[in-house]
Amino acid sequence: MSRITNPLRNKVAIVAAHATMQGKHPDRSAWDLGVEAYRGALASSGIAPARIDGLLTQTANGGQMDPSRFGQMVGLDPKVTGALTYGTAFFSIAYAAALISSGQASVVACVYATNQRSHGFANPADQIPANERHGFFSAAGFAALGYQRYLHEYGRTADVDKLGAVAISQRAFARLNPIAFRRDPMSWDDYLQDRWIAWPLRRSDICLITDGGVALILADANLAADLVDQPVHLLGLGRQDALGGLARGDNLLIPQMRATATQLYERTGLGPGDVDNLQIQDAHASVILHTLENYGFCGAGEALDFIQDGRIGPGGPLPVNSGGGQLSEGYMVGWLHQVEAFRQLRGEAGERQTSNCRIAQFCATGGAREYSGSLLYGTGAVAEMLL
C-alpha cells in the first residue's frame, strides 16, 4: 500500500511578516515601500540582517523591484538572490520553500512592493490575442464570465446580489485593520446601490489598486524556534494548473482547485473542517465562491447561501480574508494574505482575531484562471502534532 508523504513536513516556517499602510503613496517609490516592509519584518522579529541568506522579490503583477538592486540597497550578500517574473505571492513562497527544503538557503526574505495606484497600472499581456476589439477588458471579464456561468449552472441567476456578502464581510474586517485602505462602512444598501462594472460584478466585487509593500521572512523550520518566539509553520502545499484558458474546455469555475485540495489535504492529513481562518486571494468576490466549493468548505452550488448571515465575517464560524482582502485592505497580489495568516496564528490580529486560531489556509488562483495553489499554515503546537 502506497503511503502519501508530505515533502514539506516540518521543513519551513514563517518567522516574520510586515506590511506597510495600504493606499496612496504618491511621493514614495516601490523601493522605498519595499525597504519599509523589509525593515519592519526585521524590527518586529529581532532577526539580524546577517541571518538572511536568501532574497526573493517579484517583478510581475505590479511588483517593481529587481532583487539584486534591492539586495544592494539593503546591504545583503545572500547565498541566493532571485525574482519571479510571473505569478503572485503563492509562487514566491513556493520558491522560498523549495530553496529552504533543498538546503540552498536557510533564512529567506521575500519582498513585494508597488506604487501602481499612484503611478499607473500595467495590464498583463493579453491572454488571448485581440479580445479587446470585442470590448473584453480586464481580469474582471474572466471573473464575470465565471460568475455568470456559475449562476446559470446552479440556477441562481435571480440571486446574483447575494455575492454582496463577500464585499460586506470583508469591509467589516477591514474596519478592524489599521493598515486597510477602505475602512468606510458598507451596508447592504450601499452594496446594492453600487454600479455594475461588468455584470454580474459590481465595483465592490472587484479588487482595489493600492500602493504598498510586504515583506515575509521564511526559515528552515529547525532554525525557526531559535530565531523567534512564535514561528508559523508551513504545513503543506498543493498546486494544479489548467492551461487551456478560455479557448479550451471548461475552466471558468476553476475546477483544477479540486486537485490542489486533494494534494494538500492528503499530504497534511487535514481537511477543510480543520481550518480556523481562510485566506483567499480575491481578485474578485466570485473567486470566494469557487474556492469554498472546490476545496470542500461547502457543496457545489451552495456557496452563495454559505456566505450569508455573517458566516465568513467577523465573529463568524469561518472567517474569510480577515484583514479585509483585496476588496478592502489592499491589492498586493496575495502577499497581504500571508501577513494576515501570520498575525492570526500568533494571536496578534487585535479586534479581528479569530478565536483559538490554530490552522490557516491560503488559496490562490490567476486572473485568467490558469493556475491554483494553496498553502496550509499552523501554530507550533499543530506542527508538532503532525510530526
Next chain:
Amino acid sequence: MSGAALADYAAPHEAALREGRIVMQRCDDCGVITYPAGPCCHACLSPALTWAEMSGRGTLWAYVIYHHAFHPAFADKLPYNVALVRLEEGPQMIAGITGASNDELRNGMALVARFEPQPDGSRLLKFRPDTDSQG
C-alpha cells in the same frame, strides 16, 4: 516565419476574420483543432496542421454585460455584451452577440457567426441567434 512570434502563428486566423471567415488549425494526424494557433497540434504534437474553415455555429457558454468603458471606443456602446462562444468544432471564442438584446441572452442558446463591416473595410466577428437551429 519571422522570429516565430505568437502573432505570426495567428496571422492566417486573423486575416480570415477580417475577411469574414473563421479558420483554425486542424491536425492532419488526429483531427483535433488547435486554438489559439501554434506550431503543433496541442493534442498529439504533430506539426502537420491545415487551416480549416469552421462552420460558424456554436452555443453561448457564458456572457458579461459591460457597464463601464475600459476604453473610450466603447463609451457610446454601454451597456454592451461580450460572450464566450463554444464553436461546434470545440474551441471557444470571445465575441459580442448581436441580434438579441442583453436581456434575451441565455446560456446554451444556438448562435451563428455574423461578420459586421467596419469603417476600415474589414469585418468584425459577432454572433447572432441561430434561428434555423433547434438548439
